[in-house]
Amino acid sequence: MLEVKDLAVSHKKKIAIKNLNFKVDDGKILGFIGADGAGKSSALNAIAGVIKFDGEIIYNDFIYKSPKEAENIKLNIGYMPQGIGLVLYKTLTIKEHLDFFADIRDIKINKEFLEYKNHLLSMAGLEKFLDRRAGDLSGGMMQKLSLVCTMLHRPKLLILDEPTTGVDPLSRIELWEILEQSAKEFNTISIISTAYMGEASKMDDILLFDEGEIIARGNSEQLINEIKPFVYEKTTTDKKHITISDSTYCLENLEIQHQKPTLESLFFVNALKKDRLLPKLQIAKSKESIDKNIVVMKATKITKKFGDFYANRNVDCELKSGEILGLLGANGAGKTTFIKMLLGLLPLDGGELELFDKKIKDSDDRNGLKSQIGYVSQHFALYDDMTVRENMMFFASIHKIDTKKSVQLIDSYSKELGFEKYLDEMPKSLPLGINQRFSLAVSILHEPKVLFLDEPTSGVDAIARAQFWELLKELKNNRGISILITTHYMSEAEFCDRVVLLKDGEKIADDKVENFYKKFPNAKSFEEIFLEYYK
């Protein structure tokens, strides 16, 4: 049994988490859910005894109040910090990892251990790759290996910080199988944080984190039931409310039909309760009329090879104006490579590419087109050492927009996209959601006709993600911009007009979203459709 009393952690003089109290019984899975920076990692670090904290933690009969006192129970702890493959040594093979972890944990090598080890390996599906180096594994395999290493000494207390973030759905399911089995078989206590709401249903108990505090507790059903009265179908009202996607959230009673809440809804209701209303984001309509049937991009049998490995193989793809096309696939399926080839950041190894009806052969062909294309890269890479305003001025100037107009543009976009408060801050100090919207603003400064977005929503919390998709819709409807977006959140497929599925560098499906549902009438979510294709 684990009990946490009045836990508080401060990080660089900022309070990361305070007044945390809870109890977990053996064999249970406790989930930590919350936005980025809500204090989940700090709490996990404290329990694992790797950060200074106030309050006390009781594991069975042992009480510890500092990392030093926690030394004695580290034998029983298995801790996996946040970050894909963070605890792995990139140049060591899987086998070498297992030996290393067995040694530093001083595990007795006997028949029982070998059986257990092989059991873990086969559960993780790694037994065939023992001689492969960790650096050559895919993200999903890395996380599975990390988990195996963490569990090698049969910890009684398993602490995992976002073990499934950035991992494709198939690997995620496999990871959860390992976890559920271990909880049952070995009666371990597992504390797991996650960014995927879908995983909440697998947890016995959930703590919902917000700004360093717990705002709700219970299993997923209880949590959803609690907010049922506040979730309505999309509507307009004078009362304080939040409307996003197809739902409206309001604390007061509205005279319309209720909607079935999801776990994501928890965050919107919480935002309402804390009076953090979302700014209305919108993009001014452009004056030009929008022609819907122009083919903006046409790729024919595009191929990219790295050595013997095909990152993309004969991929055909078409993007029409005024369309949102989602490029979906597991980690390493070739999504980023594909976008980079479209942008000319990687040369084609085969196939043909047409942009705006122009055949692209070499970089000279692109020169005139650069001003028609906008791009947001993974991790929103803009210049870290310049403020938001300076970044925008810089890019405006690069695109030959005159100074007076740039100032106007910055003013209007920062208001429309809701980051005017942050104009004079450094991008790094911004919340990820703001950073994402500001990157989007930069990419549309020069009024491009097409936008390429590479995983713009990864790591961003539920509210910011929902807002971002609203914006993309506005861009499509009011500006007629075509958007090609990659994501590994399968649930986001619902927001796209059309979806292309990639697997191992090849296209395995390409259709309108509604057609996918027609093909698989039993599927409850796009994640299930995705799994059908991947199995």
Added chain:
Amino acid sequence: MRLRIIKAYFLKEMIELIRTKMIMMPYLMPLLIVILFGYGIKMQVTGVRTLILDNDNSQISRKMILKFEHSKYFTTTVKNMSEKDALREIKKANIDAIIIIPSSFEKNSLKGIKTEIGVFIDASFPSRSTTISNYIQGVVMDLANDFNINSSGMININTRNLFNQALRDEEMIVPGLIGMVLLISPAILTALIIAKEKEEGTIFNFYSSPVSKGEFLVAKLSAIFFLVSIAIFVIFLVASYLFDLPFRGSFFLFWLASEFYVFTALGFGLLVSIIASSQIVAIIVTLMLTIIPAFMYSGMIMPISSMSGDAFITAHIYPVMYYNHIIYDTFLIGQGFNSPTNISYLLLLFGYGIVLFLLGLLFLKKEIK
């Protein structure tokens, strides 16, 4: 202290160093420095480009020119040009010194009247100019002796060069370079491999496991200690054969002192790695901390006995001078264990290492900062 943990880290470290090719670092970098500096730094001056303006053109003046021409220190040209042109040559850095023999040189010497010979030396590189002026004085003195063969009462100097009879630059520089590389290379390597774990996050394996701080440090350091211990022999061979250094002392003392010294160097790296959070910071801080003492306060460039005040104290704070004392002894002097100074310095080095290691142990925290 569980041997198994140390073995595990040792093996892991070795595999990583080999696969990332970092294993070259304790060998390539020191050899590069020893070879480049060993050949590159020349304190002795030879082939001074000297222009002699012989305005006398007499027997004596020619005799003098001959003396300059026969000296290995000078490369002479005799020319007839104006003093002004000659000075311009020096300004163009085509020559280093001008010697002007006045027209009445022979006549005056025979009459016993003193003649003044003008000497101009390019002092842009000051220490070189001092040496050049000493050389010129030597030649002229030599010439004067030839005139006064039966001079009496002159004080003779009987000089014995101890240790480095031939006054070779290599013998003077190379042992000091060993002291430099055996400090820098292990220190950087240590700082790097700990900072690397911090930067990449694998340090969590240590934080969250029951591995003790002592075990972690011993395990991490043992890999580098092992590699650098081999490097000691490699460097020794290079010094002995490539630079043809004599070895007059006890090899055991050389080896023991080197191991102790490497141990202190590891301690330096360890302390740096505790404050440095990334590899690049680790490199910069280590270089700043080690290069200056290894060069300036080691006794290699400036003898410790000539230091005064702050410099003297600073030199005694860093471990370099103690090691250099022993290493010069083993290569050139050969007192070995008979010298109490050597023994006390040896113990001092060991103590130094222990203190740094204990400090590292004290400041290393098994938690996130």
Added chain:
Amino acid sequence: MKIFITILLKELISFFRSFGLVILVIYFFTAEVYVAANGMEIEAKNVAVGVVDKSAGGMSKKILSNLHSPEFQTPKFYKSQKELSDAIYNKNIMVGMIFDEQFEKDYYKKLNPTINILIDSTTASQSLMAIGYIQNILMKFNNLELPVALKMHKLFNQNADTGLFMGVSELLSVITLLTTILTAIAFVKEKESGTWDIMLLMPVNPKIIILAKSLSQIIIIMIGVVLSVGLILFQSLDVPINGNLLHFFILTFFYVATTAGIGLFIAAVSKNIMQISQLSIVIMMPIIFLSGAWTPIYAMHPLLQYLSALSPLSYYIEGCESIFFRGTSFVDLLPYFGGVLILGVILYWYGFRKIGKLF
């Protein structure tokens, strides 16, 4: 042109905002130069002398009274030759002088008295200089009338002050190293932080980007040079300048552009800052080695002398020494300008092409 200036400004802003780099640059241009000037003493100064005096003492005392600072410390007396040599063995002293019983008698009898001198030649150059000093002192006591006198002129640096020279030399090395590293970092930082792709997608001619980026780093270095020359060389160290300061800055500008070319090359082949630091050392070491900074070029092996013509630093060092100390006129400086310029054009062009291929 507007785009060029925009990129230039962006680079300058981002440099001044990166605290670590600014500190590093300031440290090298000020403290490093200052420490080198004050700390690196190659001249024999403050030499520790030990004496065993078995003579009556009158004459020897007279001689010893001439051993004083700054060249010598007050002599230490030892009882026996054994003690004296032990002191040398333990490096307590560098030079030992032995006056034997006969010394004074011989001197007055004009019988060529002898002083035995032991020197610790593990520090060869200082030992030799110390002997030179002693010889000069003894000259005064010799009854000998020399027919010649030397009138020594030490040109350009009368007091042979090493500090000034070391200060200038160090500044030149700092310029070399920092230019390479800063230029390389300006590009590789974009690779590391993922903005490289964004840069490639800008509708801007790559040549303008490369030019603007390298010029920005050249400007930073030039600011550093002005600071270093003004504050450290002139203000703190009081280095005289015999030539024209403007010549120095022009030559420096050319040289910095040359080294920036090497920086471009390093940037083209490095993926991260770690690799930059390793490559810079590997490439810059031979350039410094061949430049004559440590050994005069004329004293090198003939083959190396030819190779040194390929090191831009060799022209730059000679040129700067000529400007600072020799006060050489512009016409005579032309070979240095020519050398730096020719190598500069080649290196910068090569680096430019190399990095240009990445765009």
